[in-house]
Amino acid sequence: MKNLKTSYARSLIEASLDPLVTISAEGKIMDVNSATEKVTGVPRQQLIGSDFSTYFTDPQKARDGYRLAFSQGKVTDYPLAICHTSGQITEVMYNASVYRDDKGDVAGIFAAARDVTALKKAQTELEAAILHMQLIREMTDLLQSCQKMDEAYPIIKAALVRLFADSVGGLYMLDAASNSLVLADAWGCGESELEAVFTPDECWGMRRGCIHMARVGQSINPVCSHVKPGTSPYLCIPLLAHSRALGLIYIEHRFTSGHPEDIQRELSIAEAAADSARLALANLSLREELHELSIRDPLTGLFNRRFLEEVLDRELLRMSRCGKMLAVAMVDIDHFKIFNDNYGHDAGDEVLKKTAQLMNGFREGSDMVCRFGGEEFVVVTTEIQPDKILQRLDALRVAIESLSLKFGNHQLPQVTVSIGVAIYPVHGGNRLDLLTRADQALYVAKEAGRNRLVVADEEADPG
Numbered sequence: 001m002k003n004l005k006t007s008y009a010r011s012l013i014e015a016s017l018d019p020l021v022t023i024s025a026e027g028k029i030m031d032v033n034s035a036t037e038k039v040t041g042v043p044r045q046q047l048i049g050s051d052f053s054t055y056f057t058d059p060q061k062a063r064d065g066y067r068l069a070f071s072q073g074k075v076t077d078y079p080l081a082i083c084h085t086s087g088q089i090t091e092v093m094y095n096a097s098v099y100r101d102d103k104g105d106v107a108g109i110f111a112a113a114r115d116v117t118a119l120k121k122a123q124t125e126l127e128a129a130i131l132h133m134q135l136i137r138e139m140t141d142l143l144q145s146c147q148k149m150d151e152a153y154p155i156i157k158a159a160l161v162r163l164f165a166d167s168v169g170g171l172y173m174l175d176a177a178s179n180s181l182v183l184a185d186a187w188g189c190g191e192s193e194l195e196a197v198f199t200p201d202e203c204w205g206m207r208r209g210c211i212h213m214a215r216v217g218q219s220i221n222p223v224c225s226h227v228k229p230g231t232s233p234y235l236c237i238p239l240l241a242h243s244r245a246l247g248l249i250y251i252e253h254r255f256t257s258g259h260p261e262d263i264q265r266e267l268s269i270a271e272a273a274a275d276s277a278r279l280a281l282a283n284l285s286l287r288e289e290l291h292e293l294s295i296r297d298p299l300t301g302l303f304n305r306r307f308l309e310e311v312l313d314r315e316l317l318r319m320s321r322c323g324k325m326l327a328v329a330m331v332d333i334d335h336f337k338i339f340n341d342n343y344g345h346d347a348g349d350e351v352l353k354k355t356a357q358l359m360n361g362f363r364e365g366s367d368m369v370c371r372f373g374g375e376e377f378v379v380v381t382t383e384i385q386p387d388k389i390l391q392r393l394d395a396l397r398v399a400i401e402s403l404s405l406k407f408g409n410h411q412l413p414q415v416t417v418s419i420g421v422a423i424y425p426v427h428g429g430n431r432l433d434l435l436t437r438a439d440q441a442l443y444v445a446k447e448a449g450r451n452r453l454v455v456a457d458e459e460a461d462p463g
C-alpha cells in the first residue's frame with residue numbers, strides 16, 4: 001500500500017511540467033522531477049545532494065528566498081532566474097512551503113517554479129512598445145511646431161536614436177537640382193562613415209518606394225550600392241509625400257534577434273516613425289516653397305521689397321546690439337524707359353534680369369540685394385566700414401557700366417545706374433529714415449547727371 005502511494009506521488013511529481021524540488025534544512029537538494037533536470041540541464045543524480053542555490057543566476061537571492069520560506073513557513077511568487085548549463089536563462093516565480101518530519105519539526109522545503117519567461121518577454125515588449133509610441137507621438141508634436149526643415153532634422157534624429165538604440169544612421173534630404181540624396185544629419189558614427197551623396201537609383205528603398213531591409217537573416221533583398229561593404233543589417237526608409245521623394249532615413253541596426261516577429265516589430269516602429277516624419281517634412285517643404293515664392297521677385301529671382309523690409313528691421317536691431325554700421329544703397333537704372341520704348345518691354349525685362357544677375361554676383365558675406373520695384377534695386381550691407389563699402393558700391397556701378405547687352409540681333413545701349421547711399425546710424429536709426437535718405441541721395445545723383453554714387457547728406461532731414 002505504501003509502495004503504491006509512493007509510486008502515485010512520484011507519478012504526480014513527474015507529470016508536472018513545472019520544476020519541482022525538495023530541499024533539506026541544510027540547503028541541499030533532496031529530490032527533483034524531470035522538469036528540473038530539463039530546465040537546469042543537470043542530471044538528477046548530480047542535482048541530488050548539491051547546493052540548490054548554485055543553479056540560479058543570483059545564488060544569494062535564492063538563499064534569501066529559502067530563508068524567508070523557512071521563517072514564514074512559505075513564500076509565494078518569489079522571482080528568480082534559473083541558469084541552464086548551456087547558458088540559457090529561464091525566468092521563474094517560486095512558490096515554496098516547508099514540510100515537517102514525524103515530530104513536527106521543519107525538515108526542509110518543497111518548492112515549485114513557474115516558467116514566466118514568455119510572460120516577462122511579453123511585458124518587456126509591451127513596455128517597449130508603449131515607450132516607442134510615446135516617442136513617436138512626442139516627435140510628431142514637435143515636428144508640427146517646426147517652421148523650417150532645418151529645425152525638423154535634429155528632432156527626427158533624436159527620436160530615431162532613441163527608437164533604435166545602438167544604431168548607426170543618417171538622414172538624407174533630396175536635392176532636387178542635382179537629383180541626389182545629401183546627408184543632412186548622422187548619428188552613431190562619424191559622418192565620413194556614411195555615403196555623403198548618392199542618387200536615388202542607388203537605393204532599393206527609393207526605387208521601390210517602400211522600406212527596404214537587407215542583410216537580415218535569410219533575406220534575399222539586394223544590398224544598396226550606397227551602403228559600404230561589411231555593414232550590419234540595415235533599413236532604408238524612403239520619405240515620400242504625395243509620391244514626391246523628399247529624402248531617406250538610413251538605419252544600420254543590431255536587430256534584437258533574427259526572429260521574424262522581432263524583425264516585423266522593428267519594421268512597424270520604423271514605418272510609424274517614417275510616416276510621421278514624412279508628413280511633417282512634406283508640410284515643411286511646402287511651407288518653405290510658398291515662403292520662397294512670397295519673398296522672391298519672379299522676374300529677377302532677387303528678394304522682393306516685402307522681404308527687404310523684414311530683413312532690414314531685423315538687421316538694424318542686430319547692428320544696434322553689436323554697435324556696428326549698416327549701409328542701404330538704392331540703385332536705379334538710368335533712363336530705363338528708353339530700353340522699353342526703343343526695343344520693347346521684353347528687352348527692358350532682359351536689362352533688368354542681367355543687371356540683377358550682376359548685382360547678385362556682387363554680394364559678399366551677408367549682403368542682401370532686392371528688387372525694390374520697377375528698375376530700382378536696394379543693396380543692404382551689414383557690419384560695414386563706410387569707406388570700403390562706398391568703394392565696393394562704386395565698383396558695382398562701374399561693372400554695370402561695362403555690361404554689354406544684346407536683345408535678339410540688337411546691341412542694347414550702355415546700361416548705367418545711379419546710386420544713393422545712407423548709412424546707419426549716421427543718416428538714420430530706422431528703416432524708413434534710411435530708405436528715405438538713400439532715395440534723396442539717389443535723386444541728387446540723378447540731378448547731378450546720373451551714373452554716379454552719392455552719399456546722403458549728414459545734415460539733411462529725412463522728413
Ligand SMILES: Nc1nc2c(ncn2[C@@H]2O[C@H](COP(=O)(O)OP(=O)(O)OP(=O)(O)O)[C@@H](O)[C@H]2O)c(=O)[nH]1
Pocket residue numbers: 299332333334335336337338340344345346347348349352373374375446450
Ligand atoms: N520692361 C519692364 N519695364 C518696367 C518694369 N517695371 C517698371 N518698368 C518701366 O520702367 C520705367 C521707369 O521709368 P522712369 O521711372 O520714368 O525712369 P527712367 O526712365 O529709368 O529714368 P530715370 O530714373 O530718371 O533715370 C517705366 O516706363 C516703367 O513702365 C518691368 O518689370 N519690366
